[in-house]
Amino acid sequence: MAHTLQILDIQNVTHDVKQFTLEKPDGYEFEPGQATEVAVDKEGWREKKRPFTFTSLTEDDNLEFVIKIYPEHDGVTEQIGNLKKGDKLIVDEPWGTIQYKGEGVFLAGGAGITPFIAIFRDLYKEDKIGNNRLIFSNKTEKDIILKDDFEHMLGDNFINAITDEDPEGDHHFLDGFVDKEFLKSQIDDFDQPFYVCGPGPFNESMMNYLKELGADPDALVFEE
Template sequence: MSHTVSIRNIRQVTHDVKEFKVDKPDEFEFVPGQATEVSIDKPGWRDEKRPFTFTSLNGEPDLEFTIKIYDDHEGVTNELDSLHVGDQLIIREPWGTIQYKGPGIFLAGGAGVTPFIAILRRLAREEQLEGNRLIFSNKTEEDVILQEEFEAMLGRNFTSVLTDEPADGHVYQDGFIDKAFLEEHISDFDQPFYVCGPMPFNEAMLGYLKELGADPDALVFEE
C-alpha cells in the first residue's frame, strides 16, 4: 500500500543533510530502525523509489526522514533538495532488518547512522540508554549528523571518529575504525553490535568483529 503525504517542514541538519517532516497517515506505525521506499509525487519521479529510514517515533504527529543529499548526479536526493513545504512524497509500507536487541555498541558510517536515530531516541525517551554506545565515523566535523543531540543523549558513550581531518575536542578520535581501534576502545565483545554504513564499512566492521570474537548471531546490520 502506498500513501501520498505532504511535506510539512524542511530543516538543514548539516551542509549536505536535510530533515523532512511529512504528514503521518492514519494508523501508520513502524519499528524504530525501519525504513520505507520513498518517491517524489511529480511526473517522471513517481517510480523512482529510494529507501529512507524513519527518524521520528510512532507517538509523534509527523513522519520524519533525515536524508543525505547527493548533488553530484541527477538522482532522487538531488531532486528532494529542490522541494519545498507543500510538495508531496509517496511512501510505502515499513521494512528493515535493524531492530534493537538489547544494550550494545552502535557502529555507524556517515548517513548509515540514520537507522540508529529513532532507536536511540526511543531508548532516551524510555530512559533505557544505559549500556548503549555509539561510535560514529565521518570524514570531517561538519559531516557529523546530529552531533549535539548524540552528545546530549549519550555523553561519554558517544565517540565521533574523523577520517579526513585532525580531531579537535574531547569527543573526537582521529583516524579510521579498524580492528586495532575496536580492540582498544571496546573491552567486551560478548554483546550486540549494530552496524550500518556504506557496504565497504559494513563488510569491514563485520569482519573485524568476528575476528575479535563477537557472536555472529549478535551482529545486527542492514542487508
C-alpha cells in the same frame, strides 16, 4: 499501500543532510529502525523509489526522515534536495531493518546513522539508554549528523571518529579510521550485541574486524 504526503517542514541538519517533516497517515505504525520506500510526487519520478529510515517515533504526530542529498548522482536524493515545504512525497508501508536486541555497541558510517536515530530516541524517551555506545565515523566534523542530539542522549558513550581532518582538542573526537586496533582500544567486551550500518565497504570491514575479535554483529548496508 502508498501514501502521498505533504512536506510540512524542511531543516538543514548538516551541509548536505536535510530533515523532512511530513504529514502522517492515520494508523500508520512502525518500529524504531524500520524504513520505507519513498518517491518524489512529480512527473517522471513517482516510480523511482528509494529506501529511507524513519527518524521519528511511531507515536509522534508527524513522519520524519533525515536524508543525505547527493547532487552529483543526478537522481532521487537530488530531486528530494530541491523540494520545498508544501511539495509531496510518496511513502510506502514500513518494513524491517535493524532491530534493537539489547544494550551494545552501534557502529555507523556517515549516513548509515539514520536507522539508529529512532532507536536511540526511543531508548532515551523510555529512559533505557543504559550503557549503549555509538561509534560514528565521518570524514570531517561538519559531516556529523545530529551531533548535539547524540551528545545529549549518550554523553561520553558517543564516540566520533574523524577520517579526513585532525579533530580539534575534544575528547569525543578520535582521529583516524575505525580499524581493528581502534575497536580493541574502545571495546572490552565482544560478547555484547553489535549493530553496524554504513556504506558497503564500511560494513564489510567492520563485520570482518568484529568477527575476528569474537563478536556476532548485525549489519545493514546503507546504500548511497
